[in-house]
Amino acid sequence: MVINILSIVSRCDTHADADIVYKALKSALTVHGRVKLSFAGVSSISSSFVNVALVPLLDDMTFSDIQNRVTVANIAPQAADMIKRCFNAALNKNKAA
Amino acid sequence: MLIVQVPRQFTIYKSTDLTSQIIGQNGYPIDQEMTFDFANLSWIDGGGLTVLENALSWLRVNNVKTWFNNHSRRSSSAICYLDDCGFFRNHTGEPIRSSAKCRGTTLACRKIEHTDCHQWLDYTFLPWISGSTGIQQGAFASLRTCISEVFNNTLDHSNFESGFVHVQFYPNRNEIRVTLSDFGRGIPNSIRERYGQLDDAEAILRATEEGVSAKSTPRNQGIGLSYLMSCIGRTKMSVAIISYAGRLTCFPTGNNLFTRHKSYLDSYYPGTLIEFSIDVRNFIGDEIAEEEEYSW
Numbered sequence: 001m002v003i004n005i006l007s008i009v010s011r012c013d014t015h016a017d018a019d020i021v022y023k024a025l026k027s028a029l030t031v032h033g034r035v036k037l038s039f040a041g042v043s044s045i046s047s048s049f050v051n052v053a054l055v056p057l058l059d060d061m062t063f064s065d066i067q068n069r070v071t072v073a074n075i076a077p078q079a080a081d082m083i084k085r086c087f088n089a090a091l092n093k094n095k096a097a
Numbered sequence: 098m099l100i101v102q103v104p105r106q107f108t109i110y111k112s113t114d115l116t117s118q119i120i121g122q123n124g125y126p127i128d129q130e131m132t133f134d135f136a137n138l139s140w141i142d143g144g145g146l147t148v149l150e151n152a153l154s155w156l157r158v159n160n161v162k163t164w165f166n167n168h169s170r171r172s173s174s175a176i177c178y179l180d181d182c183g184f185f186r187n188h189t190g191e192p193i194r195s196s197a198k199c200r201g202t203t204l205a206c207r208k209i210e211h212t213d214c215h216q217w218l219d220y221t222f223l224p225w226i227s228g229s230t231g232i233q234q235g236a237f238a239s240l241r242t243c244i245s246e247v248f249n250n251t252l253d254h255s256n257f258e259s260g261f262v263h264v265q266f267y268p269n270r271n272e273i274r275v276t277l278s279d280f281g282r283g284i285p286n287s288i289r290e291r292y293g294q295l296d297d298a299e300a301i302l303r304a305t306e307e308g309v310s311a312k313s314t315p316r317n318q319g320i321g322l323s324y325l326m327s328c329i330g331r332t333k334m335s336v337a338i339i340s341y342a343g344r345l346t347c348f349p350t351g352n353n354l355f356t357r358h359k360s361y362l363d364s365y366y367p368g369t370l371i372e373f374s375i376d377v378r379n380f381i382g383d384e385i386a387e388e389e390e391y392s393w
Contacts, residue, residue, distance in 0.1 A: 010216075011215055011219065013215040013218075013245045013248075013249070014211075014215065014249065014252075015316075039388070040388060043234070043235055043238045043241070044238040044239070044241045044242040044245070045242070046242055046245045046246055046249060046321075047246060047318065047320035047321050047324060048246075048249045048253075048316075048317075048321075051316040051317065051318055051320070052316050055316065055318070056316070063393075066393065067393040071390065072390070072391035072393075073388075073389075073390050073391070074388040074389070075388055075389065075390070075391045076235075076238060076383075076386070076388055077238075077383060077384060077386050078238040078239050078242060078383055079238075080389075080391050082242065082320075082324070083391060085307075085320055085324065086318060086320055087393075089307065089308055089318045089319070089320060090318065092308070093308070093318070
């Protein structure tokens with residue numbers, strides 16, 4: 001199952017954008033088990049977006065599950081950097097808790 | 098009727114010279130009727146204009162009646178600049194000069210609103226900055242994200258529900274300045290609520306550290322301002338943050354590193370003011386690489 005981000009939202013900046021992506025992602029994972037998330041055409045993403053679209057997956061799955069079941073493709077360097085920062089922050093917080 | 102003197106040399110560093118005249122210690126307007134006197138104004142940049150627009154908008158929201166005086170000086174370059182930015186047309190219904198029009202070096206001050214601020218980044222800001230500098234839009238991906246983070250902070254933290262953004266290119270210095278202002282809760286108040294007693298400048302400094310968050314929204318992780326800091330060393334831009342009586346200025350120092358300097362204002366700015374300065378000659382844009390698969 002492939003989700004093209006720009007086919008469901010116009011950009012990756014706000015909580016509202018992120019909420020749409022999170023719901024689509026959760027639903028696709030439930031139905032198909034594995035998902036490829038394509039960021040083709042997205043030049044930058046905000047922390048608000050990653051914190052609502054992707055990080056909440058950690059509520060229901062381990063990080064290792066996410067690594068196995070969610071492939072992030074066609075991503076620009078800035079956007080990849082932001083995903084890494086947000087997941088590192090969330091994983092460090094979980095470790096400290 | 099309160100007479101408000103518009104500062105003589107009006108940049109973000111003179112912002113509290115204006116706000117201290119209109120906002121009382123209780124956070125409310127000092128009077129319900131104010132006249133802004135432009136007689137002393139001899140220089141204003143985009144930062145000063147942003148503060149002025151934000152102040153007038155805040156007064157309007159607080160039902161304060163405002164008038165202008167000594168603003169029709171056609172020989173004043175500061176007045177002409179404001180006129181070309183559409184300031185007088187927006188506030189009095191007509192420009193000072195019939196020839197007034199937005200300069201090619203200006204993206205005139207506009208409100209930051211939920212509905213279209215991020216769209217503005219893609220369809221107005223990026224094409225404009227790329228056209229002004231001759232640098233590809235993709236090279237500004239990190240700067241775009243920094244501004245998007247400030248927009249999100251403004252929309253999340255500002256109970257006033259709006260802020261302003263203005264962009265100005267200074268060709269003689271090869272410099273672009275992006276100024277963003279809101280009259281919201283301010284960084285120090287948000288940070289103190291969660292981290293206890295810190296003075297205003299210390300609170301701003303703390304807010305720029307990774308993982309430090311006001312938790313204004315449940316999922317907020319405190320990445321936005323720390324991301325902005327990481328861009329300073331990498332892109333060679335400078336950033337000034339003013340909020341209440343605190344000021345943080347951040348400069349690149351080489352080798353992707355940067356330095357932060359905190360200082361204190363005599364008066365306070367009732368919100369947050371952020372200015373990015375991009376030296377076009379030294380700016381290091383994002384690498385425009387092939388999109389690739391992400392490695393978790």
